[in-house]
Amino acid sequence: MNLQGRHLIAPLDLSVAEMEGLFALAERIISAPEDFSDVCKGKLLATLFYEPSTRTRLSFEAAMLRLGGRAFGFSEPSSSSAAKGESIADTIRTIACYADIAVMRHPKEGAALVAAQSSSVPLINAGDGGHFHPTQTLTDLLTIRLERGKLGDITVGLCGDLKFGRTVHSLICAFARYSGVKFVLISPDELRVPEYVRAEMNDFAEVRDLNEALPDLDVLYMTRVQRERFFNEEDYIRLKDSYILNAAKLRNAKPDLMVLHPLPRVNEIATDVDDDPRAFYFRQMKNGMYVRMALIMSLLGKGQF
Numbered sequence: 001m002n003l004q005g006r007h008l009i010a011p012l013d014l015s016v017a018e019m020e021g022l023f024a025l026a027e028r029i030i031s032a033p034e035d036f037s038d039v040c041k042g043k044l045l046a047t048l049f050y051e052p053s054t055r056t057r058l059s060f061e062a063a064m065l066r067l068g069g070r071a072f073g074f075s076e077p078s079s080s081s082a083a084k085g086e087s088i089a090d091t092i093r094t095i096a097c098y099a100d101i102a103v104m105r106h107p108k109e110g111a112a113l114v115a116a117q118s119s120s121v122p123l124i125n126a127g128d129g130g131h132f133h134p135t136q137t138l139t140d141l142l143t144i145r146l147e148r149g150k151l152g153d154i155t156v157g158l159c160g161d162l163k164f165g166r167t168v169h170s171l172i173c174a175f176a177r178y179s180g181v182k183f184v185l186i187s188p189d190e191l192r193v194p195e196y197v198r199a200e201m202n203d204f205a206e207v208r209d210l211n212e213a214l215p216d217l218d219v220l221y222m223t224r225v226q227r228e229r230f231f232n233e234e235d236y237i238r239l240k241d242s243y244i245l246n247a248a249k250l251r252n253a254k255p256d257l258m259v260l261h262p263l264p265r266v267n268e269i270a271t272d273v274d275d276d277p278r279a280f281y282f283r284q285m286k287n288g289m290y291v292r293m294a295l296i297m298s299l300l301g302k303g304q305f
């Protein structure tokens with residue numbers, strides 16, 4: 001596997017073999033993080049966040065710091081020259097003068113691809129509007145792999161906002177390449193998976209009722225209704241509480257179900273689920289840092305261990 005100098009913009013930018021290589025490296029980091037504490041010494045990571053973030057930005061920064069490198073950037077566009085009208089292309093050209101690798105989140109679909117075309121350093125898409133979020137997918141798949149020992153031969157329920165949820169789109173595209181993956185898409189009619197994502201799946205069913213789907217699932221991927229992507233507040237208010245997972249509902253689920261959520265959550269998982277051993281969402285966010293360490297190392301050509 002040689003990812004040196006590459007960008008990561010979409011989930012299919014990585015082959016299955018390359019993803020497996022990243023997971024293997026992440027598992028080595030988890031088992032002996034001290035062995036990796038200076039592999040990126042002298043390297044700089046820039047974070048360009050035009051949209052709010054807690055986990056993605058801070059886990060990337062923590063990842064680089066834990067590899068012995070350093071991180072800098074902006075967390076809102078109003079503090080950058082974007083506020084004066086600078087284009088994404090000019091901003092990334094600027095950043096490439098200062099940093100060895102960059103991470104960008106932007107509210108517009110396709111913004112990361114546009115930036116990558118002007119970037120002389122590896123650029124990682126940390127979410128482009130309601131399109132893709134490929135490093136969340138690495139996080140999600142690593143979490144499942146760590147628990148089950150493999151990916152494939154699995155029934156995965158995706159529940160909530162499947163229309164605007166970029167984590168859902170990325171996860172489906174990447175996961176559909178493994179054998180024996182069956183998807184159960186659980187959403188209101190207005191929030192169904194878009195056609196370009198639907199086309200990637202070989203085996204899927206669409207339902208509206210979470211309770212009906214729950215007993216068959218090995219993984220339940222809950223998602224927040226993406227308020228920021230709605231055109232009007234009335235529709236958001238009508239749909240926002242379509243699904244609320246709680247401890248009572250989980251009584252009908254498999255004993256080894258994995259409940260995942262990219263977070264942040266609003267109402268869609270009640271806090272009485274948090275102590276259930278099937279709740280994996282807090283472990284999931286920690287795994288995100290480790291797989292991002294593996295990704296940074298690999299894009300900088302430091303992944304050959």
Ligand code: CP
Pocket residue numbers: 052053054055056057127136262263264
């Ligand atoms: N999962 C995720 O993208 O979280 P943040 O929005 O906090 O980065």
